[in-house]
Amino acid sequence: MADNNHGGKREGAGRPSKADEIKLIEELTPMAPAAYKALKEGIDRGDYKFVQLFFAYYAGKPKESKDITSQGEKIQTIINLGTGDE
Numbered sequence: 001m002a003d004n005n006h007g008g009k010r011e012g013a014g015r016p017s018k019a020d021e022i023k024l025i026e027e028l029t030p031m032a033p034a035a036y037k038a039l040k041e042g043i044d045r046g047d048y049k050f051v052q053l054f055f056a057y058y059a060g061k062p063k064e065s066k067d068i069t070s071q072g073e074k075i076q077t078i079i080n081l082g083t084g085d086e
Helices: 018-045 048-058
Strands: none
C-alpha cells in the first residue's frame, strides 16, 4: 500500500489527552471573570451572537430536524463493499 497520508494513526490526531485538557482549563481559568463580563456586555447591548452563545450553553441547542421528501422519484443508496483486492 502506498504511503499517502490517508487513514491510520497520525501524530497529533485524535482526542487530546486528559492531562492536556486539564492544563488548558487551568490556563484559561484566570480569564473567566473577563469572559463573563464581556458576555454580559454583549448581551446588554442586545448583540444577537452573544445572546445565541448564552442560550446555546444555558438551555442547550435545540434538536435539528430535517424534512426529506421526494417528488415521486425513487431514492437509492448504493454502497460498494469491495473485497479489498481492487
